[in-house]
Amino acid sequence: MSDFEVHGPHDHAVEHATEHAAHSSDSMASRVAVMTAVLATVGAMVSYQSGNAENLALYYKNEAAIRKTDAANQWAYYQAKGEKQNLADLGAQLSGNDPKALEHFSSEAARYKSEKEAIRKQAESLEAQVKEADEKSETLLHRHHRWAQSMMVVQISIALAAITLLVRKSWLQVCTFGAAATGIVLGALAMLGI
Template structure:
């Protein structure tokens, strides 16, 4: 008696297992695979958009800091001019009337300079405030995109567990999580 051992190639074995498994499991596995691939694709897009938006937030915040630093420099310059103006006023008060004319001319010059410097400082502060507001406005949709990514990742995890366990209710939970993520993403897109 001769017994022969016959082995199947991996692709034949997979086809054999697929033929033995119930149709609904195979169908569920296919749906889970397609669903997971779609979520991964959407997740990649959301991640890219979120990263791009965060870069915009950081650029606006950097602009706000830069304009605030320029405004601070202008206010320091304003203080220096004010100090010079006060020194000239002191010189006028301590100098005989006949010799005070050059100091009075300096006071007029410094008064004029202060107005210009003050206007520039206020304008720079407004630019800083506007950049800060733009940064905050851009950050709101970024937060929604980050939360959307969390929901999409939860959906992918639930879909993976569905593939392992065959529990259809988990797939339903994955779909709900995915809908929440896609909904937040769409809201974030509308805000940006």
């Protein structure tokens, strides 16, 4: 979020027309001015939701990357235990007639085998967490796109309102209402996750 606001070229026209409407009995200008204020409020809420959804999507994507690294580390650890188990099995086979060496290598191979199971379960659990975090990220990114679409259409409707005030055409006011309704519907879809 930035600490300053950049005003578009239509903002001055809307302010001028709003001031003019306040000092006259022009009902069209008054309606459009009120609608513009409402749309600006809706736009601020939509903008916040869009940024929030984007930030959360990035958070979950980062969590997925961290868990993926953890899972890869667990699988490497699993593989190392497997190699140690194989070496212990080889030691048992090569121990010949030495019962002490055979017992040592056999117990080491059994220990590595049992340790591998816990490591495998941990790695699979981490992979499930990666999948879950990726899915959350994708869902939130989709919502962010819907919120951004809503914001774009709300901004277009505000610009149309400014043009309506300048040219005083009632058909343009209908277009403004249509764009505003479209922006609000897109915001509702974003809220519902559709």
